[in-house]
Amino acid sequence: MGRIPCCEKENVKRGQWTPEEDNKLSSYIAQHGTRNWRLIPKNAGLQRCGKSCRLRWTNYLRPDLKHGQFSQAEEETIMKLHAVVGNRWSLIAAQLPGRTDNDVKNHWNTKLKKKLTGMGIDPVTHKSFSHLMAEIATTLGPPQVANLTEAALGCFKDEMLHLLTKKRVDFQLQPTSSQGGNMNSAYGMNNTKPDTKEDTVEKIKLGLSRAIQQQPDMILSNKPWELETTNVGATQTHVNGGCNAFTAFQYGQSAFVAEEDGSPWNQSMCSTAGDQLGHLKLEDENGEESEGGKEIRNGSSLFSTDSILWDLPSDDLMNPMV
DNA sequence: AAGAAGTTCAACCGCTCAGTG
DNA sequence: GCACTGAGCGGTTGAACTTCT
The missing domain is CATH 1.10.10 (Arc Repressor Mutant, subunit A)
Structure with a gap:
């Protein structure tokens, strides 16, 4: 039929x-x-x-349509609402006078998704990649945790590659005092060449492996059965005393800290590893080290602490959300 | 200058839902 | 309650345009 x-x-x-x-x-x-x-x-x-x-x-x-660029306020609204309602484009568009669901959807797919990915935030879950890695770790038994690197890469490889191959990346995998090994000789300090995709993946693997090896207790302590979930407004934040490094990465905090130390990846994707992973420095076309990169700076202003996800008073909405 | 690769966005497709008889 | 229909939604496609090599 x-x-x-x-x-x-x-x-x-x-x-x-x-x-x-x-x-x-x-x-x-x-x-x-x-x-x-x-x-x-x-x-x-x-x-x-x-x-x-x-x-x-x-x-x-339709005569009431806007055709120009999306304003910063509009982008903020989209991202906040997307975190709450997901791909309900018509619902989101209803809060933006003059914008259609198609507009919003296209803008999300072409601009905002990349912006979030560039900040180390998964655009689907709106959690940082490091948070998601922690969640992956909780699903693995102790013998499998050793494979977390591969698992994480499986999940985020595309996002990482997209970001890393679009920008000039300066890996500075700094050895910690406890390591004692000569990281400089292993990776080369100030290796300003982005290398090939394969090289990039290998470097990520090495960094992640090292981080995981150094923090097994932290990862293992984040067991799902010990997780306490609290609702903060419309979003959920996992709270686990033993794993603070993974908790509550939402735009506000993530972007805020990223701006402070100039390395969003350090805070987001690399926050699990902390200093063990070292710092990823983003360089602009002129070879100048950027404080977190142009994209990220924009993102930081977008996600100021004044506009964190759950701070979305219903009064702000143009139309009542169902 | 030319072709390749990447990006944007208008338009289409198929599905679901709500209204109606 | 059921069948039918129109409207709306979200995912996907592809042409046009832009940027890169």
């Missing part, structure tokens, strides 16, 4: 709309309104599917 098509597929034009078509649709709707989309193309003299007309109108022709 097939689904009844919304219109006859033949005799129906598809693809980009022409200015004449836009005019026809706009003037028809101005006169007759938007009742019965199936009849609109026929009556307006358009060889288009009703659904296509509705989309064109709601996403482009």
Whole structure:
């Protein structure tokens, strides 16, 4: 039993709309309104599917639409709401006057996701990668924890590579006093060459392995059955006294600290390892070391401590959230 | 200058939901 | 309660444009 098509597929034009078509649709709707989309193309003299007309109108022709760049405030709203409601684009768009769900969705997919990833935050869960690594660790038995490096890479390799291969990365894997080993000879201090993807992955592996080896108690102590979950507003924060390094990485804290020490990765992806992983320095095109990178600085201002996730008073919403 | 690679965004598709008889 | 229909939603696609090599 097939689904009844919304219109006859033949005799129906598809693809980009022409200015004449836009005019026809706009003037028809101005006169007759938007009742019965199936009849609109026929009556307006358009060889288009009703659904296509509705989309064109709601996403482009509606007079109350904004077409320019998203403002910082709008981006903030999207990110906050996405953390709460997920991919409910229409719900999010309802809070942004003049923006459509399609606009919001596109902006999220092309800009905001990357921005978050660049900050070491998983755009799906809105948790830092280090937090997610900790969660992975809790699902592994002690013998498997040794494989955490591989597991973490499996999960975040794409994100890491995206970030690391887009920017010039200066790995400075600093040895700790307890290590005693000569990290300089192993990795080369101030290795300013980004190398190949494979090299990058190997370096991440080495750093993570070392961190995990040095902190097995911390990772193992974060057992799911010992986790206490508290609700903070609309988001959940895991609280575990023995594993503070992993707790409560939300935008506010993450970005705030990142700005302080200039290395978002140190705080997010690398916070598990802390100093053992060393510092990832981001350099700009001129080879100048940036304080966390341009992207990150923008992110920091976006996620100021004044606008952390759970601080979203319902009064701020344009429309009541369901 | 030209081709390749990456990015953006309008448009489409198929599914679900709500309204109606 | 059921069937049917229109509207709306979110995921995906691909053309156009931009940037890189």
